[in-house]
Amino acid sequence: MIEDFRLPDLGEGLPEAELVAWAVAEGDTVTLNQTIAEVETAKAVVELPSPFAGVVKTLHHAAGDVIEVGSVLISFDLPGGGGSPAAPVTAVAEAPEVDAEAEKAQPNLVGYGAAPRSAGRPQRRARAVGTSASTDTAVLEAAPHDVLRERATAHDLDERLRERPRSTPPVRKFAKDHGVDLALVTGSGTSGLITRADVEDYVRRVEGAVAVPDVAASAVPATRANDARTTRTPIRGVRKHTAAAMVRSAFTAPHVTTFLTVDVTPTMELVAALKADRALEGHRVGVMAVAAKAVCLALGRHPELNSAWDEAAGEIVTHHYVNLGIAAATDRGLVVPNVRDAHELTLVELADAIRDLAATARAGRTAPADMSGGTFSITNVGVFGVDAGTPILNPGEAGILALGAVRRQPWEHHGEIALRDVMTLALSFDHRLVDGEQGSRFLTAVGGVLAEPGRAMLLR
Structure with a gap:
């Protein structure tokens, strides 16, 4: 019995995805929930689990193809021909026995969860190895x-x-x-x-x-590739999604950006002390984590920056939680996954969450769900040696904070000139939701925590 598996909507409402690579070949025996392919959407690389247990009959596309949602991706030859449902595959020793009717009725598609990695990759048929492969x-x-x-x-x-x-x-x-x-x-x-x-x-x-x-x-x-005068790269994946989102944001939400330069020497001293604390060995608490904590605290006092404009409903939606987006530059382009319920995390927990989030993003393994539902974002342009910028809002969010580089420079301190660690903060906000006064007070609150981390003890 031949069953077709069509590319499903991966939970993002996107019309297409690019096939990155097959994890199976025609003739392979696969088990239910076994990874069969990697596809790249506009947001992330996703592993597709097999909805059937059987033998791969036909791969309908090649790596690099852009496939529309609903198109046939792969065909399976299922055991028990004549229309019987998928049955357990006995050819794979590790495959657990599964009720055939339940397996057919509830194929485990994307969103239900892929098979654990311990299930292994597909078992490939033995292939002949060339005997003349003695090339130097x-x-x-x-x-x-x-x-x-x-x-x-x-x-x-x-x-x-x-x-x-x-x-x-x-x-x-x-x-x-x-x-x-x-x-x-x-x-x-x-x-x-x-x-x-x-x-x-x-x-x-x-x-x-x-x-x-x-x-x-x-x-x-x-001919060396860089001898060419031009290079054309297809606009797809993350780059395509980011471009569309930024254009939509720039021409929908009226952006306003305000700046504040802060003496962050106390924060740098705090970071140095935490790094030297042997009890925190293995944790990397940096300026980004302190700024993230400051943002969470400030959003509690200035909820206008943690809201969204619902045009269809004609409502302003104020969030009473913080899903903090962290902009991450990757080989695939800019992605902004978010730390869920960041307001509930301690400084060290925030630092760990940001570290893990960034590592996952750079590996191209961020789940689509982790890049939606953000309420406020931070981008750290300082890591590139930039002092300030005018960040564009993530669609659906009221604010985004850009952190500039920390520079050692002369600064007024207790009535005298001294060398201090100085940083410029840039806050862009949606002027439909946030007035200039509200945006300025929020930015001052964030800067106040970075200038005096002890002030965080006064906030909630």
């Missing part, structure tokens, strides 16, 4: 890309490298942008995982290579 690997790695492909074909490397190399989506994108075939890169990570550093090292070796004997003479002369 060192020479191959030194050759230009076109030459490498020719030589690989000549020595049956296509058989040896048939399996998809293990790497993360950002690394695959980086390799694709630089024209690198990951099958020719040796991974240095855990279990052979290919890292960005591996790809960068490979590119350096290729760009510095000399002619390869026996092959280079007959090959098409190599």
Whole structure:
């Protein structure tokens, strides 16, 4: 019995997704909830679990294809032909027995939760390995890309490298942008995982290579990719979503930005003391975490900044909780996942949450749900050496705070000039929801905590 699985709405209301990579091949036996593919939406890379237990019949798309929601993605050949529902797969020893009717009635699609990683990857059929793959690997790695492909074909490397190399989506994108075939890169990570550093090292070796004997003479002369005068990159994924969101925000919410320069020396001293505290070893409490705590405290006193404009209902929605968005720059573009109920977290808990959130975002593994429902955002432009900026609001939020670089400079202190740590804060807010006075008072409250962290004891 053949069953088609169509690309589902991944819970974001987006019309399409890009197929990053298949985790199965035609002929593979899969179990219910086993990961079958990675797809990239406008917000995140998502693993798709299998809704059936059976054999992969047909893969209808290739990696890199942009697929509309509702289109057939993959077809399965299910056991018990003649229209019977999916049954447990006995060919996979690890597959637990499952009630066939329940399995058919409730396929575990995206949103229900994917199989745990302990379930393993699909069991692939045995593949023949080429016996003539004795090519000198060192020479191959030194050759230009076109030459490498020719030589690989000549020595049956296509058989040896048939399996998809293990790497993360950002690394695959980086390799694709630089024209690198990951099958020719040796991974240095855990279990052979290919890292960005591996790809960068490979590119350096290729760009510095000399002619390869026996092959280079007959090959098409190599041209470095950066000799081209222009490069065209398809607008898709996170970049496309971010652009649309920023345009919508800029032309919907009337933005106002106000600035405040603050002496944050006491905050820097607090951060240094916390780093030296052996009881907090393993935690990284930095300026970002202190600013996040200050924002949560200030939002409690200035709820206008923690509200939303509901045009359809004709209402202002004031939130009594804080889902704090943290802007993160990744290889795929800017994403803003949020820390849920940040107002309930201690300073150390906030620091840990921000660290984990940023690491997940850089790995391209942020869940779509974690990038929706934010109530206020912070962006740290100071990490790039920038003093200030005019951030654009996340759609649906009333405010966003930009943190500038902390600079050591002369500053008035107790009636004298002294070297102090100084930072500029920039607050953009929706003028439909927030008046200038309210925005200024909020920014002053945040700056007050950074200037005197002890003042946080007075707020709630």
